[in-house]
Amino acid sequence: MTETRLRFPPSPTGYLHIGGARTALYNWLYAKKTGGKLVLRIEDTDVERSTQESIQGILDGLEWLGINFDEGPFFQTDFSDDHCAAADKLLAEGKAYKCFCTKEDLDAKREAALAAKQNLGYDRTCLKLSEAERAEKEAAGVPYVIRFKVPDGERVISYDDRILGRIDCNIKEVDDFVIVRSNGKPLYLLCNVVDDIRDRITHIIRGQDHMTNTIRQVLLYEALGAPIPVFAHMPLTLDTKKAKISKRSHGEVVTVQFYKEHGFLPWALSNFLVLLGWSPGNDQEIFSREELIEAFTLERINKSSSIFNFTKGDEKFFTDPKAIAINEHYLRTMDIVELGELVKVELQQDGLWDDAYEGERQKWYHHTLSLIRDRFHTLKDFTTLGRAYFADDFAVEEKPLNKNVLKHEGLKEWFPMLADRYAALTDFSLEETERVARELAEELDIKPGILINGMRTVVTGQLAGPSMFDILVTIGRDKVVERLRDIDKFFPAAA
């Protein structure tokens, strides 16, 4: 049995978006699953629109996701000799012909056809040219494109799609398509096939938007005398209005970069993306890399398109709620040392990292992360919501400030008292900190909650969080005492 060979061929005309990432992921999974190879090929034949920045963005995105390649990146433009040779061969064999129609004429015809609700295909004007007419135009130097000549006659073109089943199309529906531009540069339909033949690609997993291309490419494989690979057309990802997702209409949220910048775990995004159009056939939704490779099959990819459930302007769900849920899941179940590495990057970016977290305070570091991660959604929350554990310049949220601090002016006296007692404690433990707080509340004849919730606000800036006494012990006596004593700053200066 021959080795399976797959490819991911992005065109570098924009950022890597989640649809592309999902395609890459499916190809990668299938390559891993079958012990095959994955080739990365940058399809940059559209020189006008291809940019270096885009290439870098795609490479970065794939690397972040952990999608690695066995071969490449190759650049399609490096193989233009192959493409031209193939075009010449088709021309020489009468399987393609020169077309002298101008772009303007063609556009006019297309528009007219569209307006008259007529069929859109090419009318073969130049195929009907006599030998003399053709020679004359060539001699006159009239620019031409090369069109593939779709074979005449009754015939149904078919291929077996591994996701959709047998696909049939009457050859009459296919019109002569352009394979080489008038400037001599070959086009996608041809390049893609020539490269796939050269790279010995056995399986092509791509979006359903390529289905009509596939019909034409099957013809190209035949004309070039190459075996037809296995095709698998995956369902598209649409937005909530069932329109194609694009950076233009949806913004950054559809780019892989967005997730990197918003504190997503790469594998959480992959896990979410793979579920958009595929399921293992049972109730499992969380997969390790190995589990997913094991479970993945082309046949279990869905036929129908799925919706990326993102609502613009939603404050709570800044992306598909399920994506966030999966990210949270990994955040609170993943190995704490591994999490520590990721949070380290966040802390470093914010200038909050302390090398001691890898040395004498490592135990504290990991303990703190495990204490606070349960309520977090992304890696970013560690430096925002969880900032008080690593720094003194944390923000105090308005809601708890009003509710738990400003409402109780007595706190101005009570907190310094509490601070003194904490400072004097021989054992700054869970039990002792709680006992002292309750004792003071009783002496003052106030509800313990006033002290406790006030402390939460002053010590962490947050309305909610872990058990208060866990927080005290974790943040440590010095900082707690200091923050309690500094209570005055929250109240407007006394008259």
Added chain:
RNA sequence: GUCCCCAUCGUCUAGUCAGGUCCAGGACACCGGCCUUUCACGCCGGCAACACCGGUUCAAAUCCGGUUGGGGACGCCA
């Protein structure tokens, strides 16, 4: 206009190929409860779908036909 593909809860989906065990299962979201002197954790419970019409059959989410709806393609883009 032509061709191609698709159709189960709000969303992702299981079940469809091999019809009965499905008055349709799970997850997310939402709602309620428990836990909690806080809470966005956790636990328990609830809401919620077979697009429609016809046919085949003792029996249809499942097979067949049609309708409707949605998507894609019809570039000297990829």
